[in-house]
Amino acid sequence: MKAEPTFLGYALLGLLEQNPCSGYDLRKVFALTPMMAFSDSPGAIYPALRRLEHGGWIRGWVENRAGLRRRKVFRPTPAGTEALKSWLGRPISRDDVIRGLDGLMLRFAFLDLVLGKESAVQFLKQLNKELRSHVPTLREFLRTRANDMPLSGRLALESGILGYEAQLEWTNQALARYRRAGKD
Amino acid sequence: MKAEPTFLGYALLGLLEQNPCSGYDLRKVFALTPMMAFSDSPGAIYPALRRLEHGGWIRGWVENRAGLRRRKVFRPTPAGTEALKSWLGRPISRDDVIRGLDGLMLRFAFLDLVLGKESAVQFLKQLNKELRSHVPTLREFLRTRANDMPLSGRLALESGILGYEAQLEWTNQALARYRRAGKD
DNA sequence: TAGCCCATGTAAGGAGTTACATGATTAG
DNA sequence: CTAATCATGTAACTCCTTACATGGGCTA
Secondary structure: OOOOOOHHHHHHHHHHHHOOEEHHHHHHHHHHOOOOOOOOOHHHHHHHHHHHHHOOOEEEEEEOOOOOOOEEEEEEOHHHHHHHHHHHHOOOOHHHHHHOHHHHHHHHHHHHHHOOHHHHHHHHHHHHHHHHHHHHHHHHHHHHHHHHOOHHHHHHHHHHHHHHHHHHHHHHHHHHHHHHHHHO | OOOOOOHHHHHHHHHHHHOOEEHHHHHHHHHHOOOOOOOOOHHHHHHHHHHHHHOOOEEEEEEOOOOOOOEEEEEEOHHHHHHHHHHHHOOOOHHHHHHOHHHHHHHHHHHHHHOOHHHHHHHHHHHHHHHHHHHHHHHHHHHHHHHHOOHHHHHHHHHHHHHHHHHHHHHHHHHHHHHHHHHO
């Protein structure tokens, strides 16, 4: 078995699950949408695709369209879809929250299309719980250490806390949105 | 001339500017404070210190305390302090905002101690302006593309926007705090 | 025919990760 | 005496970055 894909790998796998693409198409997604902070450089995308193909998670076919340059279109293999699902369905750990919410949001972005609305709701509930327990520990840290820190340091930490609180508030809105969508 | 330090390099430089430390001390900072998402692994810290020393930004002295293992204490050279100041004082670009606010917050955390409150206020004003112009472009993107996106994708993007808005609100609070502090 | 977009790649190098290695000192 | 903590480091590996290379097809 090959090593687990990186975030970039999962991002590509998720996009390919939505619709089969060439490397160039995927680069355009990263270049033109503000959703993720991935690089659109060929030196990142093409090697990542090769790794995914080598690991058996995607498969590429050369498409020969008349009068256009050949492009290689990739789609997930059954194993790739499985790997994606298992990544998306993983329970949220404290570590995920500390490492940054970007990785979690990447997962969430693909969630209801691949695993269904139920899973998205589960994800939001887990994230909500994790944030509700994490924010107070940060506030506590700020309270006890504030004296040793310069004003800008305190404010920088507070900015992080406000970011987490905004995400917490967002989980509630998102849950409400799913409940409303479920009623239709 | 050596290549510019990485974020980790600047983080170490900033901490050393506040007070001279050994590699072990620096590792503890990363391990025990939730402020930054840097790794505390020796395989990251010690090579980074060596690079900084090699580039002439820091200098280390072996401290021989009786009955304790030798430790090597680093402090910035004049060139290192200059490099830190020039990094901290750099104007905020749109790219900085897109790449993620963590890098900007790292800069801000050291700002008023190294460059003074005036610079911190300048920084906050610039960030405020950049965010006020960035948030609407994201909202616009969400508005025009929402139809092509699954609910979870829309919500993931919205979570990013709310994060930026929280930061925007934070800049106002922080500016107010500096104004209040200036009056004393 | 010059320049631009499509489309795919490689090469060299930098930096971080995990895991391992080592040795001194202190606490139980 | 053993385990934990202090303290520094290296080795192998992976992945990303920047820059370069190539070549087809379209448009002015």
